[in-house]
Amino acid sequence: MRNSAKKYRSFPPVGLKDRTWPNKTITKAPRWCSVDLRDGNQALITPMNLEQKLNMFKLLVDIGFKEIEVGFPSASQVEFDFVRTLIERKLIPADVTIQVLTQAREHLIETTCRSLVGAKRALIHVYNSTSELQRRVVFRMGKKEVKELAVKGTAWTRQYSEKYLNGTDVFYEYSPESFMGTELDFAVEVCDAVVDEWKPKAGERVIINLPNTVELATPNIYADQIEWFCRHFKSRDKAIISLHCHNDRGSAVAASELGIMAGAERVEGTLFGNGERTGNVDIITLALNLHTQGIDPGLDLHDMDHCIEVYESCTDLTVPPRHPYAGELVFTAFSGSHQDAIDKGFRAMKDSGKTLWEVPYIPMDPKDVGHTYEAVIRINSQSGKGGVAHILRVEFGYNTPKAMHPELGKMIQRISDATGQEVLPGVIRKAFEDEYLNRSSPVSLESFKISDQSGLNGDVTSISAVIKKDGKKRTVKDTGNGPIDAFSKALKRAGAGHYTFLSYEEHALGKGEDARAVAYIQIADEHGKAYFGVGTDFNIVGASLRALLSALNRSEQSKTDKSKQKASATGAKKHT
Ligand code: KIV
Ligand code: ZN
Numbered sequence: 001m002r003n004s005a006k007k008y009r010s011f012p013p014v015g016l017k018d019r020t021w022p023n024k025t026i027t028k029a030p031r032w033c034s035v036d037l038r039d040g041n042q043a044l045i046t047p048m049n050l051e052q053k054l055n056m057f058k059l060l061v062d063i064g065f066k067e068i069e070v071g072f073p074s075a076s077q078v079e080f081d082f083v084r085t086l087i088e089r090k091l092i093p094a095d096v097t098i099q100v101l102t103q104a105r106e107h108l109i110e111t112t113c114r115s116l117v118g119a120k121r122a123l124i125h126v127y128n129s130t131s132e133l134q135r136r137v138v139f140r141m142g143k144k145e146v147k148e149l150a151v152k153g154t155a156w157t158r159q160y161s162e163k164y165l166n167g168t169d170v171f172y173e174y175s176p177e178s179f180m181g182t183e184l185d186f187a188v189e190v191c192d193a194v195v196d197e198w199k200p201k202a203g204e205r206v207i208i209n210l211p212n213t214v215e216l217a218t219p220n221i222y223a224d225q226i227e228w229f230c231r232h233f234k235s236r237d238k239a240i241i242s243l244h245c246h247n248d249r250g251s252a253v254a255a256s257e258l259g260i261m262a263g264a265e266r267v268e269g270t271l272f273g274n275g276e277r278t279g280n281v282d283i284i285t286l287a288l289n290l291h292t293q294g295i296d297p298g299l300d301l302h303d304m305d306h307c308i309e310v311y312e313s314c315t316d317l318t319v320p321p322r323h324p325y326a327g328e329l330v331f332t333a334f335s336g337s338h339q340d341a342i343d344k345g346f347r348a349m350k351d352s353g354k355t356l357w358e359v360p361y362i363p364m365d366p367k368d369v370g371h372t373y374e375a376v377i378r379i380n381s382q383s384g385k386g387g388v389a390h391i392l393r394v395e396f397g398y399n400t401p402k403a404m405h406p407e408l409g410k411m412i413q414r415i416s417d418a419t420g421q422e423v424l425p426g427v428i429r430k431a432f433e434d435e436y437l438n439r440s441s442p443v444s445l446e447s448f449k450i451s452d453q454s455g456l457n458g459d460v461t462s463i464s465a466v467i468k469k470d471g472k473k474r475t476v477k478d479t480g481n482g483p484i485d486a487f488s489k490a491l492k493r494a495g496a497g498h499y500t501f502l503s504y505e506e507h508a509l510g511k512g513e514d515a516r517a518v519a520y521i522q523i524a525d526e527h528g529k530a531y532f533g534v535g536t537d538f539n540i541v542g543a544s545l546r547a548l549l550s551a552l553n554r555s556e557q558s559k560t561d562k563s564k565q566k567a568s569a570t571g572a573k574k575h576t
Helices: 036-042 050-063 077-088 106-115 132-139 143-164 184-198 219-232 252-261 283-291 304-315 336-352 385-396 402-419 425-437 483-493 540-575
Strands: 031-034 067-071 097-103 121-129 169-177 206-212 239-245 266-269 443-455 458-469 472-480 499-509 516-525 530-537
Touching (some): 036 050, 036 067, 036 097, 050 077, 050 304, 077 097, 106 121, 106 143, 121 143, 132 143, 143 184, 206 219, 206 252, 206 266, 219 239, 252 266, 266 283, 385 402, 385 425, 425 530, 472 483, 483 540, 516 540
Parallel strands (some): 031 067, 239 266
Antiparallel strands (some): 499 516, 516 530
């Protein structure tokens, strides 16, 4: 690369010493213009057919775009016909202005104006390239001729719009194409001449669109160019400054944001950044960046899946999984430490009851774009205890005790290590239920009866429970200061367990008629080793008794496993 880098040179800085844009904050959304049906469409391997264009137009209207560049009607019959279809089928809402692009050539401008007959409002967008490179290499024109072309294009637009578009409110946009590679004083000179030629009426403003047709430098340089332009442009008060950023260096979003800070009022771009080469700026990212700063973007993106579906079916492109705000994985954490932090964030928000979004690693509430919290935490071998606990809580309602999380993490880690794959929520639930809930061996609870009596020494609870131990049913009875204590004593008396009680937690599981109770009990065996047990039942006493048996059964199982391991180790030694 060292040698091939010599083919290039660095982009000259603007050298704006007293730039003001770095201290600005964006406080309101710009005017948005979608160029999906023109710049986006021009860049597709197979351009959209009529049906796809109509679907895309409907989506753009539904999202809330008020300015939509619908094509390049002089470029082909298909393009011309699409504009006619929109007008003739009366598909353009009264508050939407369609925009059409044309080069600054007389016959093309005439065709463009003819395509718009009958439209209520139309924005005619004329461009010619002004950059030093294009003047020298492509058009072989001097500055004078390039400026004359821009002025003539403006005059032809006035002439033909007056000829064909009497009943239409006509607005004008001019782009010095390749603005980023144009000498700034020349760009200003051309745009001033264009505005002088258009002669906007009082209150009317011409759109001056300053494209980085090819993104040639860092976004701060583009912002300097915009601020320089705005300061030197004599017609500033007769114009709306518009941005049109391409993404060749991957910084179209940054360039547009800095460009707004530098004085621009309008942004042209596409959904998901479709467009020539690396695409146009992605308006969805720009809009949701504003949204996450507390600014209403003025676009409705609450149903992102629908936007993706229509976009993909119209363009035959896909939205990658890491695409900001829209990709399948952008609200997902696999890493254990991130999951812990996210889980804590969700809990803190719930506990505080505040609506301000403060969840680490998740910059926006996925619900704002119609997503659930299901995908926020996904489990693979990189994940940890917090993530597993989060899935059990958020997806299945098990609010497991914190002290239980390390063993839950290890249980699922064993599965992900064995498969090398993501562990889906259903698998986590099954593993949890198999390990803790579906435990009936060696002891299971068949039925129980509780009675409470008040005595001189306080309340006394008696229990009579039918248990099945090693396949045989028997009744155990005792009294205690509560059902768990009574059951515990009854089990010990029957020789069904030697343990100390460590902790107890419970909560409701589900709502309404199907609501059940879940209890988590931790015991320590005679060697001090701790075991959790979990039980569910329609009443809390049943859940607690089952949780106790679950813990006991797990401790018994562990003893059996250990003695089996010992036996096989001794057997192996004997054979060596
Ligand atoms: O990228 C560009 O410069 C354009 C112009 C026609 C505005 O698409
Ligand atoms: Zn473009």
